[in-house]
Amino acid sequence: MELSNVEGEKYRSYLHGEEEKNTKWRYGDPPSYDVVNKLFEEERTKVWPSGSLEEKVQNLVKTWEMEIFHKERLEDFKTIDTKKYVFSLNGKEALTMEGIQKLGGGYNPQLQTSLPEEFRCYDPDKETSESSHRAFTTTFPRGFALEVLKVYTGPPEIVYKFRHWGYNEGPFKGHAPTGELVEFYGMAIFEVDEEMKIVRVEFFYDRGELLGGLLKGATMDSSALEAASSCPFLRNTG
Numbered sequence: 001m002e003l004s005n006v007e008g009e010k011y012r013s014y015l016h017g018e019e020e021k022n023t024k025w026r027y028g029d030p031p032s033y034d035v036v037n038k039l040f041e042e043e044r045t046k047v048w049p050s051g052s053l054e055e056k057v058q059n060l061v062k063t064w065e066m067e068i069f070h071k072e073r074l075e076d077f078k079t080i081d082t083k084k085y086v087f088s089l090n091g092k093e094a095l096t097m098e099g100i101q102k103l104g105g106g107y108n109p110q111l112q113t114s115l116p117e118e119f120r121c122y123d124p125d126k127e128t129s130e131s132s133h134r135a136f137t138t139t140f141p142r143g144f145a146l147e148v149l150k151v152y153t154g155p156p157e158i159v160y161k162f163r164h165w166g167y168n169e170g171p172f173k174g175h176a177p178t179g180e181l182v183e184f185y186g187m188a189i190f191e192v193d194e195e196m197k198i199v200r201v202e203f204f205y206d207r208g209e210l211l212g213g214l215l216k217g218a219t220m221d222s223s224a225l226e227a228a229s230s231c232p233f234l235r236n237t238g
Contacts, residue, residue, distance in 0.1 A: 012063045014078040023076045036143025044147045058148040081197040106132035140166035158190040172214040182213035
């Protein structure tokens with residue numbers, strides 16, 4: 001279970017180097033993870049030994065996440081068998097890559113909901129890949145860090161527990177930032193084939209643990225919201 005390690009990015013593969021020279025990046029250039037890596041290293045609760053299963057799984061997940069959010073063409077994906085890949089959240093019907101694209105990409109597949117429309121503070125049916133990414137890069141200017149807490153089984157069916165966290169230092173959906181830590185925990189299953197390409201992903205978590213923490217701030221008026229939300233640098237990402 002090996003990923004190519006590229007100098008300058010300790011946790012994600014397939015980001016730089018000769019094999020990525022023709023990759024089409026969604027926001028023009030490869031993303032920078034310097035800011036979120038700093039948050040991760042300062043506040044992670046686990047430091048896995050080099051070469052351990054836990055470290056390899058954590059790097060696989062971070063690389064998968066990078067490709068999902070930043071690579072525009074399916075042929076540029078290295079961690080996923082795009083023809084077989086399916087994604088599901090909390091036992092919902094699995095989505096193929098075509099289904100994910102129809103849903104808008106970005107955070108939309110991870111924030112699916114069966115709530116009636118009037119109760120949706122974040123509505124994946126109305127967000128695009130860019131608008132969803134902008135919403136979260138704005139509210140988490142230091143990034144949205146991820147750590148693997150425990151790996152229960154190794155490949156071909158990897159089961160692990162994770163923590164995602166960031167600081168609400170920018171507005172979110174009309175609510176002022178609080179500066180508070182926002183975090184949630186969950187479980188995931190990654191199934192890989194004999195070439196270590198991901199063919200199935202299942203996540204289990206409460207999206208309310210994330211969104212609830214982003215709605216604590218006071219409601220902002222439109223002029224203040226526009227000023228606070230202007231032009232986040234989309235390549236700086238978590």
